[in-house]
Amino acid sequence: MTADxxxxxxxxxxxxxxxxxxxxxxxxxxxxxxxxxELEVVTAVPPTLALAPDVEEDWGE
Amino acid sequence: xxGVRVGLVCSRVRVEEKLLLAALADRPGVEVVxxxxxxxxxxxxxxxxxxxxxxxxxxxxxxxxxxLSHSRQVALAHLLQAWGVPxxxxxxxxxxxxxxxxxxxxxxxxxxxxxxxxVAFTVxxxxxxxxxxxxxxxxxxxxxxxGRLVSRLTDRDGAEAVLEHKAVLGGPQDRIFYxxxxxxxxxxxxxAFVIADRTVAVIARRSAHWVTNTAxxxxxxxxxxTPELDALCRRAAAAxxxxxxxxxxxxxxxxxxxxxxxxxxxxxxxxxxTGVDIPGLxxxxxxxxxxxxxxx
Ligand SMILES: Nc1ncnc2c1ncn2[C@@H]1O[C@H](COP(=O)(O)OP(=O)(O)OP(=O)(O)O)[C@@H](O)[C@H]1O
Numbered sequence: 396m397t398a399d400x401x402x403x404x405x406x407x408x409x410x411x412x413x414x415x416x417x418x419x420x421x422x423x424x425x426x427x428x429x430x431x432x433e434l435e436v437v438t439a440v441p442p443t444l445a446l447a448p449d450v451e452e453d454w455g456e
Numbered sequence: 457x458x459g460v461r462v463g464l465v466c467s468r469v470r471v472e473e474k475l476l477l478a479a480l481a482d483r484p485g486v487e488v489v490x491x492x493x494x495x496x497x498x499x500x501x502x503x504x505x506x507x508x509x510x511x512x513x514x515x516x517x518x519x520x521x522x523x524l525s526h527s528r529q530v531a532l533a534h535l536l537q538a539w540g541v542p543x544x545x546x547x548x549x550x551x552x553x554x555x556x557x558x559x560x561x562x563x564x565x566x567x568x569x570x571x572x573x574x575v576a577f578t579v580x581x582x583x584x585x586x587x588x589x590x591x592x593x594x595x596x597x598x599x600x601x602x603g604r605l606v607s608r609l610t611d612r613d614g615a616e617a618v619l620e621h622k623a624v625l626g627g628p629q630d631r632i633f634y635x636x637x638x639x640x641x642x643x644x645x646x647x648a649f650v651i652a653d654r655t656v657a658v659i660a661r662r663s664a665h666w667v668t669n670t671a672x673x674x675x676x677x678x679x680x681x682t683p684e685l686d687a688l689c690r691r692a693a694a695a696x697x698x699x700x701x702x703x704x705x706x707x708x709x710x711x712x713x714x715x716x717x718x719x720x721x722x723x724x725x726x727x728x729x730t731g732v733d734i735p736g737l738x739x740x741x742x743x744x745x746x747x748x749x750x751x752x
């Protein structure tokens with residue numbers, strides 16, 4: 396059996412391990428379970444996280 | 457249809473983009489090209505091969521623009537238009553819907569019922585406009601969404617405070633004062649989804665707060681598409697140039713009024729209550745645009 400791919404990355408805010416679901420896509424937003432920061436999945440494989448940008452004035456529908 | 461390349465430009469993969477990707481995956485013969493607008497650059501003039509993102513988009517048969525930023529969407533729509541690549545909503549439609557001054561003008565010109573509204577450029581003239589509309593009235597950013605900074609003015613003191621703060625603390629866009637009469641609605645507003653001249657679903661957004669965006673916690677429930685609603689929503693969509701649009705309506709004491717039209721619809725809270733596969737219909741409409749071009 397092959398080893399499980401790495402499915403967790405460190406939160407850039409608090410360094411807690413944030414687990415990513417297997418169907419996570421690049422560009423999704425996930426919350427950090429510990430510090431509640433909104434994180435953007437930069438790449439799902441390998442898992443890399445960045446702080447999500449704040450809402451800007453012209454965002455929306 | 458076989459061998460169709462559908463582009464999806466987005467900043468983030470939210471629930472809507474995931475649903476669109478799933479709807480695209482359901483279509484055999486469709487190749488999906490995802491472009492992250494944060495990474496994209498394109499040649500406007502001068503030498504140089506197309507950078508990777510530009511090449512990818514130029515090779516698409518149709519593109520779904522799902523950027524979070526309205527300004528980016530408009531720029532992208534113009535690029536696609538210049539490259540001859542169709543997008544679900546044209547640049548002019550995005551421009552009209554992204555600016556409440558233009559939306560209201562387009563609705564009024566087409567004779568679509570909409571609340572009385574005025575525009576002014578200084579605090580003093582805006583106060584005159586407020587007095588003419590009467591209290592309460594509503595001041596809104598010309599570009600913005602999710603109910604952000606939509607404010608109800610209930611008396612002269614409050615109006616002076618809000619308008620002066622906008623003028624002093626805001627940027628140039630905040631000094632375009634968009635003012636609208638307040639509509640005494642029954643604790644909800646209506647949101648209709650119009651795709652290719654068909655009202656495919658309507659929801660009501662109910663909230664104890666007078667601002668009833670689902671992004672602000674309002675609860676969505678399905679509403680029947682009556683012939684009256686359908687006709688009005690199709691007229692509103694046509695007034696802003698047509699395409700795939702979300703029409704927001706207020707139920708006033710004297711009948712339905714179109715508040716605004718949105719060109720980058722969010723539908724995560726609407727698929728469940730209505731049972732209508734909105735992402736599937738958006739994908740179908742994108743493929744129909746490709747089909748129409750192939751038949752020419
Ligand atoms: N003139 C009005 N009278 C009564 N309620 C209003 C009026 N204008 C706006 N509202 C309420 O405030 C909400 C937000 O207003 P509006 O849709 O104009 O702003 P927005 O930020 O563009 O939202 P959206 O995300 O729909 O684009 C509406 O859904 C409605 O409930």
